[in-house]
Amino acid sequence: MSLQQRRTALKDRIPGGTDGRRMLWIALVDKSGNGLWAATAALYFTYVTGLSAAQVGILVAVSAGIGIAGAPLAGRVADRLPLTRVLIAMQLQRAVAALALLTTDNYTLLIAFSAVGSLGDRAANVLTKLYAARIAGPDRVRYQAVSRTVANIGFALGGLAAASALGIGTTLAYQALVVGSALPSLGAALLTLRCAEAPSPTRIVTGSASRVCDANPETTAKPASPWRDPTYLFYTASESVLFLHDAVFKVGLPLWIVHATDAPHGLAPLLLVLNSVMVVTLQIPLARFGGTTKAARRLLVPLAAVFAAGALAMSLSAVAGGRTTIAALVAASIVLTLAEILHATASWELSLALAPDDAQGAYLGVHGLAQAAQRSVGPLVMTAVIATGPVGWALLGAGLAATCLAQSRLVRDHLPGPALSVAPVTVSHQ
Template identity: 30%
Template sequence: MAFATADTDSPHLAPAVDASPRGLRAVADRLSGPGPGSQRVLMTSTFVNTIGNGMFMTSSILYFTRVVHLSAARAGLGLTVAGVVGVSAAVFIGDLADRRGPREVQLALLVLMSVTMASYVLIHDFAGLVLVAALDLLANGASNAVRGGLARRIGGEGAAAFRSRLRATTNAGIAIGTLVAACAIEVDTRLAYELLILGNAVTFLISAAMLRRLPHLEPLPRPARERRWSAARDVPFNAWAIANGLMTLQYQVLLIPLPLWIVSHTHAPRWSVALCLLINTLICVFFQVRVGAGVTTIAQGARAFRNAGCFFLISCPLLGLMPDVPGWAAVLLLAAGCVAHTTGELWHASGSFTLGYDLAPEHAQSQYQGMQGLWSSLLGTSLAPAILTLICVDGGQVGWFALGGFFLVLGLATIPVTHWAERTRPRYLPRPSE
């Protein structure tokens, strides 16, 4: 079995599940979610916060290099070190949210992130960057795990579809934040960059104020014999989470190797880098919900990974062929490749939402979201710059074709891994539909 047993006298374990009809109905009521009003609150709160995140994401590297006067290499190294440290808290804070209630833990994390974000204006050297970024990313990683569990409780039976709507909202917020940041970048002064940072810090507080409107969500009862940190012991779930983490490399393809590829190896104009990101954002905003609506079961989630791999097999070679054609044709290949890649991204995101929820026990959603996020951060974010640059930029066209093949094999391999994980799921609690 995926979950080990433990002494029932552990003080950290919640009461056993009441198996009476009344007890099962009470659990099912909790799983059904507090209603659409709460979903709107979380979506609005997320939208405000991601506007600030878009402001910071767009301008941060320029702030570190032009204001703090770090080299691009040292800034990147500092953020990488901080990122590795930052993923360490997700599982622990996720478990705390499962035991105490996700709303209160998320409120505390939003306030903490407001402080850590504002602290970026105080850094003056490499050590300061690593310290502040590590604290900020630690809180951010924990917040992502808790928000995932919160979305599961609020979304009820349609939690995966609700996550798709949240993702579309996130993309829209980041797009608006990017436009705001562009104005500050054009001014290019210390004050302009610091106003972006402090503005982002304020969005965390506004987001927290909005989130206070959510009701308290009682922790779900745990099985009497379950050990703490069950997510770390769940081998089948972790096997799927590792596959998902490797697939998460795809999120960085359009951000890291593609701009370098366009500028240094193709005849496409430099502005086409922005065109690619615009295509990606618009497709995510308008089609993520539609794709996610068709991925609601574990079997559909596994097939979504297969579909994603197929689209990546199309997109990567299209991008790899750009050096062989003139500038106008390279732009067309770029647009086609971005459309195919983003379509694969939609399938991957939808599959990961559904499988991340349905392969995890209901009472430990935030803890499992933290474990899923840990593998995604380690394999799909921390390693992405080195791996993707080596494969796609240094490896040239062969590397782009190999990357497409890798994603296809990974998508196909996810199907038996998912089936294995599904077969080993203990049925602790009833699903909302039962």
């Protein structure tokens, strides 16, 4: 097979056509900025603006709390306005908010600018997922797997770039990193300008005039609201529990190694690297196990067992010692990473399959609250687990497994037949 044939075959394997491939580049560029800022933020606020550790903690907590509103607001707006234009606005908002940090060391303004950036970040996450669902159709799970892999690579590249510059340690270097974190958002906005508007179940996109109008102008019924859908609300609540795998790796695992085991402290970052490598290499291959709505629901049963096994391995790491402890921690990291990958696959499909076609944005916006809530509550849960010891991990595993089974039962009778992302729409050319 020639090089050109290989390139063509690779393109054919990515759903969404040209715009799908463009959105992957956008994800790579955008997440590199996120990785850069994640590695820079605390140090910038400490050494450049002169905030104390407590002030930095409050700033992060408040901005993240306000940012939670970004997901439902953006989702609702995206059901009414062209999605790409809303996404560009959020990308520009994040860039402006980052650059605004350079203009002041006033604590109130720093919180305000950080909150604006956080709101834009949460909104952009929902909008990119919605765009992917609309352009990839029934292949949305595979596309999201590719997108998550690319995003992880971009985040890692941003972190590496920050690490190489942080060694300089000067004010100018920190300020340059802030500018560097804003530029990918600007680049993502420019790339998004080249993306065609995704077909929407509620709008007609006219070709030459590029106008968007109501796809059903004679319909007077209001679109469904996720806030009046108890099944979706309970599903989202259960998702906030399953997303605790994020807090396990970011908070629970490092603290557990340091405070509850005799494993070397240097093992913690190595296990985080292992997690990232596994996600990058396995997310796409394992996506096939949740490629349909029914398959995604069936995935919840083995996911329950995987969560329980990973938590049990964490418990055993404190009971044993020496090499056995290290082996148990490595095994726990591998198993819990598999749980993370499988949950991501099921979550992508079910969060859309449970959403009516005329309100996908609003429903995905509410679903975005699950991750946001976990980011706020997750560290507290991990602290409680660690304080309880091996029993705490056993209880966490049991809780996660029970949530998987309860979620499977919850969605069983509320899933549609065919799991297509977008209902047929009319495209006219004038």
